[in-house]
Amino acid sequence: MATERVRVRGLNIYRPIIYGNTATVLNPKQREALAPTAPDHTHTWTVAVRGAASAPDQDIVGGADDISHFIKRVTFKLHDTYPNPSRNIDKPPFEVTETGWGEFEIQIRITFVPDAGEKPITFYHHLKLHPWTATGEPEIPPIDVAAKLGPVHSWQYDELVFNDPFQTFLNTLMAHPPTPLVRSRRKPVPFHLAHMGGLEASKGGTPEFTQQMEKEEAERLEEARKAIVAEEERWRVKLIEREKELEQLQKLVAERAQ
Amino acid sequence: MANSLEVRAILDLPSTSSATPTIPQKKLSVPTIRKPEGISRELYSLIGPSSTTLVAQLAKPRLKQKPNLNAGSKIKWEWRPFKNGGRTDSLQLKHWVKASTEADAEYPFAKYNIQRPKYNDYSLEEYTTHLEDAKWSKEETDYLMNIVTEYDTRWYVIYDRYEFPGGVARSMEDIKDRYCSICRKLIRSRPWTGDESSKNALLSSFSFDKEREEMRKRYVASLENRTPEQIAEEEALYMEIKRLEQNEKRFKRERDDLLRTIGGIDSGLPDVVEDEMQLTGLSSSELKRSKKKGGDLDTPATPLLSTPLSRRPTMPPQNTAADRQHCITRTEIPGATSATKAAHQPAYLRSFKLPYPKAAIAQKVTQALAELGVSHARLVMPTQGNVALLEGLLDATSTLVDMKKLVDKAEFDIQVLKTRLGMQGAAKAEETDGDVNAMDMDDGNDADADMDGDADGEGEDGRAQSVVSTRSARSRKHNRRSMSISSVDTSATVSTRAGTKRQRRG
Numbered sequence: 001m002a003t004e005r006v007r008v009r010g011l012n013i014y015r016p017i018i019y020g021n022t023a024t025v026l027n028p029k030q031r032e033a034l035a036p037t038a039p040d041h042t043h044t045w046t047v048a049v050r051g052a053a054s055a056p057d058q059d060i061v062g063g064a065d066d067i068s069h070f071i072k073r074v075t076f077k078l079h080d081t082y083p084n085p086s087r088n089i090d091k092p093p094f095e096v097t098e099t100g101w102g103e104f105e106i107q108i109r110i111t112f113v114p115d116a117g118e119k120p121i122t123f124y125h126h127l128k129l130h131p132w133t134a135t136g137e138p139e140i141p142p143i144d145v146a147a148k149l150g151p152v153h154s155w156q157y158d159e160l161v162f163n164d165p166f167q168t169f170l171n172t173l174m175a176h177p178p179t180p181l182v183r184s185r186r187k188p189v190p191f192h193l194a195h196m197g198g199l200e201a202s203k204g205g206t207p208e209f210t211q212q213m214e215k216e217e218a219e220r221l222e223e224a225r226k227a228i229v230a231e232e233e234r235w236r237v238k239l240i241e242r243e244k245e246l247e248q249l250q251k252l253v254a255e256r257a258q
Numbered sequence: 259m260a261n262s263l264e265v266r267a268i269l270d271l272p273s274t275s276s277a278t279p280t281i282p283q284k285k286l287s288v289p290t291i292r293k294p295e296g297i298s299r300e301l302y303s304l305i306g307p308s309s310t311t312l313v314a315q316l317a318k319p320r321l322k323q324k325p326n327l328n329a330g331s332k333i334k335w336e337w338r339p340f341k342n343g344g345r346t347d348s349l350q351l352k353h354w355v356k357a358s359t360e361a362d363a364e365y366p367f368a369k370y371n372i373q374r375p376k377y378n379d380y381s382l383e384e385y386t387t388h389l390e391d392a393k394w395s396k397e398e399t400d401y402l403m404n405i406v407t408e409y410d411t412r413w414y415v416i417y418d419r420y421e422f423p424g425g426v427a428r429s430m431e432d433i434k435d436r437y438c439s440i441c442r443k444l445i446r447s448r449p450w451t452g453d454e455s456s457k458n459a460l461l462s463s464f465s466f467d468k469e470r471e472e473m474r475k476r477y478v479a480s481l482e483n484r485t486p487e488q489i490a491e492e493e494a495l496y497m498e499i500k501r502l503e504q505n506e507k508r509f510k511r512e513r514d515d516l517l518r519t520i521g522g523i524d525s526g527l528p529d530v531v532e533d534e535m536q537l538t539g540l541s542s543s544e545l546k547r548s549k550k551k552g553g554d555l556d557t558p559a560t561p562l563l564s565t566p567l568s569r570r571p572t573m574p575p576q577n578t579a580a581d582r583q584h585c586i587t588r589t590e591i592p593g594a595t596s597a598t599k600a601a602h603q604p605a606y607l608r609s610f611k612l613p614y615p616k617a618a619i620a621q622k623v624t625q626a627l628a629e630l631g632v633s634h635a636r637l638v639m640p641t642q643g644n645v646a647l648l649e650g651l652l653d654a655t656s657t658l659v660d661m662k663k664l665v666d667k668a669e670f671d672i673q674v675l676k677t678r679l680g681m682q683g684a685a686k687a688e689e690t691d692g693d694v695n696a697m698d699m700d701d702g703n704d705a706d707a708d709m710d711g712d713a714d715g716e717g718e719d720g721r722a723q724s725v726v727s728t729r730s731a732r733s734r735k736h737n738r739r740s741m742s743i744s745s746v747d748t749s750a751t752v753s754t755r756a757g758t759k760r761q762r763r764g
Contacts (some may be wrong), residue, residue: 007602012587014608014642118605138363156609157639163603194633216640224630228654232735235661242668249675 007164013173014162015070016052016181018062018209018236019108020155020190021045024127025147026099034099042143043129048095048167049074049105052157053179054187061155061190061207064179069172070113070160081082084105086221110160113221116169118162126152132191134199148227155190184212195220303460333358344371374410377441378403388443394436398422406437431468431475438466609640613649615656625656676712 026034034041051065058064074094078085078100087096102222106127131149133139165173188216190209191202195217198229268301328357334357339350342365378400385396401422418429430723441464449615450457484492615623615634627634637644 014587016641017573111294112605116605121605121607124608125753146333158607159608160642161608162605176449192636192638194636195638197631198638209639214644217638218644218647220587220632221651222642223396224627225647225654226627226649227630228651228658232658232661235658235665239665239668242672246668246672246675249672249679252679253682256679 003071006167008167008170009164011170012161012163013165013170014159014160015067015173015178016157017049017067018052018157019047019049019123019125020061020153021047021106021125021127022061022151022153022206023127023152025143029098038099040101041062042101044097044099045127045129046095047076047108047125047127048093049110050094050109050129053181057145058108059206061153062209063093066092066176067094069176070116071110071171072113073111075109075111077109079104079106093242100127100129101170103129113169113172115166115172116162117166126154127253128152132199132202138151149223151206153190153202155207155209155211156192157190157209181209181214183210185210189213267555340365343368374407374615376407377444380440380444384444384447388447389440391439391509392435398425399436399440402433402436404442406433411437431472434471435466435468438464491726517754608645609637612645613652614641615652619656619659622659623652626655626658628652 023043026042026044030044031039031041047222047248048060048063049067050061050063050066050069052062053064054060055064060183068091071094072090074089076087076089076096077085078096078098079100079148082098082100089096097132104127105124107122107123107124112118129152130140131146140146162169162218164171184209187206189198189202190213191198193241294591315615334764335354337352338361341362342349342351380403385399390400391399401750403422405416405420409419413430413434416433420428420433422428442461445457445461445464612635614620619730625635632651634648637648695742
């Protein structure tokens, strides 16, 4: 029975994906079209799960690779106020486009191809409609200002890691190697709350994930670590001094006691 | 009266057997079957004729034939004289021999009279150059060699017969030792025909370690002379040892299992059960060869470990470039066992497995990192490398927080001691003052000058105040440093205002 279902041990294989959303303010014509059913919707947005690398000719974030060879279905669970809040997408592109007025948490569930023999994984994405701000505090600009600022992007890079995959699944994965991320930035950098300093770099168009981002983050982490270690050194020096002082005082106390 | 019989005869009725008086009838015997052979009648009647094996077996008892001891002709024996080729003299003996053997046949036991190489034919010069010994005179040596040759190195006989007039008592080890050493020296000194290895073999045959032999014989003797109690005690100890060893093995196995289930694949233990069953000799050597992840070249053999011998997955030739392209990382294979099979890690998003600081200090770590502008919970690009870096960062931060705790503790202890000293006489006040001030001079990277100024300026009177001032100066020094760290300090140095300090101490 298990002739092909042998796991290759000691091997991890990962695939880079991105998930997130793009949101655009509805222009007056669109709002009119929606007026009968949903007059209060202000934005149209698309939430998606895609491959991490961006295709040079397309204007979307990521999506250069086809990920349907290991992802069978993506389920987006929207807010309950939406009709049919549980949206199953069984074929690429794995995305849902809707209109709305508020931000909420979207639950994303990825079901893998049966060949993988893996349980579905679930994670969340906060739907971002309003532009990013420097302080991270929510700040909703008025509609016309927002319309001028252009689409809002909120994307997260991540890697799906498969441990000890089945041989057949491994072959499938190896048959579709992921497109590597482009080296350095040529488009705006996707903004992330973990790196508030990148706010400026994220403005001005459809962002793209790059290897440079990864390197920069690595540098930031390394810088932080060095700073911490230096600080620790200083404190260690202090500690040694304190301890010497303590010893002397203890000796004095002992002398006094006699 | 007519009886029934007559009535019936008259009426021509058939006579009923029940009514008729018991005419003695010949008892019908049970049809006799021929008595079975080999087994008793009762047994046969139990088993029945259908049991073929038994009946067939027991029917004919197969006994061993009596050996036909020369049932044929009779053999004649003769009393004949014979010649023994092994004798040097011409002693004529007689013995019984079958008449059929030819006369003058070779004595069959003559071939067992082997001649050993003699070592008692050394010359005088040889003796004086090689074989001299303080404890052995030449005469005694000669006597010994002759007796050994005569009794053909049968040591017990030699030992028994050894009686050199005027010599000291020699134990068997002594004479064996002397003999063997002489043989060795002669072999070495004499020219040797033949190759080196045979010479060495001969030499080794004459190796004799007197100490060891004596010890061995002592041991054997003591072993023989154990009292029954001693034997019983030894047995008991032996059983105990065995039991302890078994327990130890069991504990070790259980401990390893536990570690394996807790630590999972990374527990670093070699997996035991199935590998030993499947690949006994291979597994240990292959485990040694399997390497950690990170771009090392795995041998194609290592995946074989994980699969039964019959099915081997076709692994593409592994090299790091292809691995990177396909985003593959290889980890050390602990081997396929039931433990790791059960512990298959499901697929996950890497950001779900970010390292997290320990609960006790988590808050401080988070604060520290936030001040540095790093989020501990999320990464922009959670790749393998970055996750590792984050882990390193968290470790460093944890040690930093611990270090600060230690420093604060030490400072607190210092304070306690200082108050105690303060209460124990003002005479020593200047001393402690000086110490503290001196330490302040050495202390710190920045604002030394300021600190001294402060220490002097604020010192109103007495050391109590100066201690306070140094503390405040120190705290101020903290302030001058980066904002971040001070906020993470524990309570000891939180308040930076000298006033509050004074109040606390007052």
